[in-house]
Amino acid sequence: MAALQFELKTTDSQSKARAGIITTDHGSIPTPIFMPVGTAGSVKAVTQQQLKDEVNAKIILGNTYHLYLRPGTGILESAGGLHQFMNWNRPILTDSGGYQVFSLSGTRKIQEEGVVFQSHIDGSRHLFSPETVMDIQRSIGADIIMAFDECPPYPSDYKYAERSMHLTHRWLDRSFNRIEITSSKYEHTQNLFPIVQGGTYHDLRKMSCEYISSKNATGNAIGGLSVGEPEEMMYDLCGLCCDNLPVQKPRYLMGVGTPWNILECIALGIDMFDCVMPTRNGRNAMLFTSNGVINIDNKKWEKDYSPIDDGIACETSNYYSKAYLRHLMKSKEILGLTIASIQNLAFYLHVVTEARKHIEAGDFTSWMKESVVRFKQRL
Incomplete structure (x- = not known):
């Protein structure tokens, strides 16, 4: 068992894009990386074998809120943790459930202790506090676990954003305290990541970065972005x-975002991404491809017998x-949802893999600018 290691390999000379390697007890992750979202222990419509062989996923994300409600920590613990339960031997990251609780705005109450909320399944009431969320993530057993935070809505006024940030920082202290007095339930190290908040205010964001860094x-x-603010602000x-x-x-x-959002943020110095967009949009007939965005429902594709995307290495x-x-x-055939989801996920992994190659080759900026234009076009 060893703590997460990060080795920075290369930084692009014309931007702040980086290529590195994250090492966890469940394997190494080349960065920049995209993490498919497996909310309830499953990336919707895609098998674990397909995630490995077709999508080339190096790490996936699980959700504390959903896994806590169903199947519950008892089932997960008796299975030996989420890795064993879903038969996935690569790294897993769990978010804290803070965003899900934030999105239940009609049925939750935020207080110093934590957040009282009603289950979307049966209406039962529950408390998420920094301590309970750490305990749940201990039971789930992810390699990377997130501190419990409050995600303020957009827009938020300065006072709300400031109050929310300080609450997130106090909760962060409690999250670290809980992790320090508990231990992993399984034979691997769990690594706690703090989350920067502060709304859309530069001074608050900087203050939050400083507090988080001190840990x-x-x-x-970085949380609280891609919640409705304009792209340029993000x-x-x-x-x-x-x-x-x-x-x-x-x-x-x-929680970010489109393929072009990801490229723009790689250029700013981001290493890790997750988003439900590739699978959710795929299930709703929107495909991201190496030549642009396709609405596969359109009649123009009715007699197009060319491959979905022969520009990526996905069978x-x-x-x-x-x-x-x-x-x-x-025809509403389930296979369609699987194929569309695999296409979008494989494309997202293709994008970050290519980004890494171009960072290493020293021509990332020119490649990125050309790629953003191509990926954005509607076909």
Whole structure:
């Protein structure tokens, strides 16, 4: 058992893009990296074998809120933790459930102790505090676990954002205290990442970065972005945070975003990403491809027998045609959801893998600018 290690390999000369290696007890992760979201112990419509062989996922994300409610910590512990339960031997990151509780705005109450909320499944009442959330994540057993934070909505006035940030910092202290007096339930180290908050205010974001950095954690996360603010504001705040977080620790931007968002934020110095967009949009007929965005529902694809995307190294994307996938989606065949999800996830992993190659080759900036234009176009 060893704490997470991060080795910074290369930094781009024309931007702040970085290539590195994160090492955990469940394996190494090349950065920049995208983490598919497996909310309830499953990346929707995709098997674990497909995640490894087709998508090339190096790490996946689980959700504390959903796993706590179902199947529950008792089942997870008796299975030997989430890795064993879902038969996934690569790294896992769990978020703290803070964002899910934030999104239950009608049925939750925030107080100093924590957040009282009602289950979306049966209406039962529960308390998430920094301590209970650490205990739940101990039971889940992820390699990287997140501190419990409050994610303020956009827009928030300055007083609310400031109050929320200080609450997040107090909760962070309690999260670290709990982790220090408990131990891993399984044979691997769990690494606690703090989360930067502060709304859309530069001084608060900088203050939060300084507080988070003082914890000397093995990695740091940036939260509270991609919650409705304009893209340019997100980039501005992301860049500010990267400039005020330690260089030698991985930086994780939570819940972002489109392939072009990811490239822009890699250029600012982000190492880790997650987002539900590839799978959610895929299930709703939107494909991200190496040539641009496709709405596979459109009639123009009805007789297009070319591969879904032969620009990426994914057997599924190369094997099936656009016409066939359109037929499956129109017929509401479950296989259509699987193929679309694999395509989007494989493309996201392709994007970060290519980004890494171009950082190492020294031509990331020019490649990124050309790629952003191409990936954004509607086909």
